[in-house]
Amino acid sequence: MASEESPDQSEGDPYRRKVYLIRENQELTLSEKLNRLLSLGCEYLDVENGHIKRVDKERGVHDVIASTGDDDEFPEVGGQHTHATTFCRRTIEQDSPLAISHASEQGWGDDPAYETHGLECYLGATISVEGTTYGTVCFVSQAPHARDFSASERAFVELVAGVAGTEIEAKRYEYKLADRDRLNAVLNRVLRHNLRNTMNAVSGYAELLTQRLTGDDQELANRTRSWQTGL
Known part of the structure; x- marks a missing residue:
C-alpha cells in the first residue's frame, strides 16, 4: 500500500484519463489544449505554475508558448528564458523527467537556474x-514541494509532454498542408495566365498567316485559329 507521502498509480488514473479526453477533443484549439493540460497538471501535482517552452538552441533562449498560474513571478506567454539559467536545460540532457522537490536542500542551490529564478x-x-x-x-x-515527486507523477508529466508533442506536430502538419494548398493555387493562377498569353500569341500568328496565305496553307492557318478560339 502506498504511503500518504507517495501517491500510488491509482490516484493519478483519473487525471491521465482527463489528459486523453483533452487530446481527443477536436473542438479545442492547440492553445486551449495546452492550457488545459497545464491546468490539469498543476491541480494533480499541487504546484503553482505550469508552462511549455520551445527551445531555440541557436539563440540560446526558451520561448514560452503556454503558461498557467496567477503569480506574476512566473512566465507569461511570449516571454523568454535564457537557456543557461533554466532547469529545463538539465531536463533536455536526460532521458527521464527532472524532479526537484526542494532545490536548496537537494544540491541545486548554486545552480544558475535556482540563483536566477x-x-x-x-x-x-x-x-x-x-x-x-x-x-x-x-x-x-x-x-x-510537500514531498518528493512519485514515479506516478513523473510518468504523468511524461504523458503530458507526449500529448503536447503530438498536438504541436499535428498543427505543424496542418500548416504545411495549408501552405501547400496556397502554393498550388498560386502556381495554378500563374500557369493559367502564362497559357492564356501563349494561346493569344498563337491566335495572333494564325490570323496573320490566314491573311498572308492561300489555298491549303490558308486552311491550316484557319483551323489553328479556330482550335485556339474553342479552348
Missing part, C-alpha cells in the same frame, strides 16, 4: 516533435 520545486519533461527535441513542459513553485 529561485524555484524550489520543479518537475519537467522533454517534448519531442518530428523526432527532435522541441522544448519542455514543466511544473514549478517558488516554495518547496
Whole structure:
C-alpha cells in the first residue's frame, strides 16, 4: 500500500484519463489544449505554475508558448528564458523527467537556474516533435514541494509532454498542408495566365498567316485559329 507521502498509480488514473479526453477533443484549439493540460497538471501535482517552452538552441533562449498560474513571478506567454539559467536545460540532457522537490536542500542551490529564478520545486519533461527535441513542459513553485515527486507523477508529466508533442506536430502538419494548398493555387493562377498569353500569341500568328496565305496553307492557318478560339 502506498504511503500518504507517495501517491500510488491509482490516484493519478483519473487525471491521465482527463489528459486523453483533452487530446481527443477536436473542438479545442492547440492553445486551449495546452492550457488545459497545464491546468490539469498543476491541480494533480499541487504546484503553482505550469508552462511549455520551445527551445531555440541557436539563440540560446526558451520561448514560452503556454503558461498557467496567477503569480506574476512566473512566465507569461511570449516571454523568454535564457537557456543557461533554466532547469529545463538539465531536463533536455536526460532521458527521464527532472524532479526537484526542494532545490536548496537537494544540491541545486548554486545552480544558475535556482540563483536566477529561485524555484524550489520543479518537475519537467522533454517534448519531442518530428523526432527532435522541441522544448519542455514543466511544473514549478517558488516554495518547496510537500514531498518528493512519485514515479506516478513523473510518468504523468511524461504523458503530458507526449500529448503536447503530438498536438504541436499535428498543427505543424496542418500548416504545411495549408501552405501547400496556397502554393498550388498560386502556381495554378500563374500557369493559367502564362497559357492564356501563349494561346493569344498563337491566335495572333494564325490570323496573320490566314491573311498572308492561300489555298491549303490558308486552311491550316484557319483551323489553328479556330482550335485556339474553342479552348
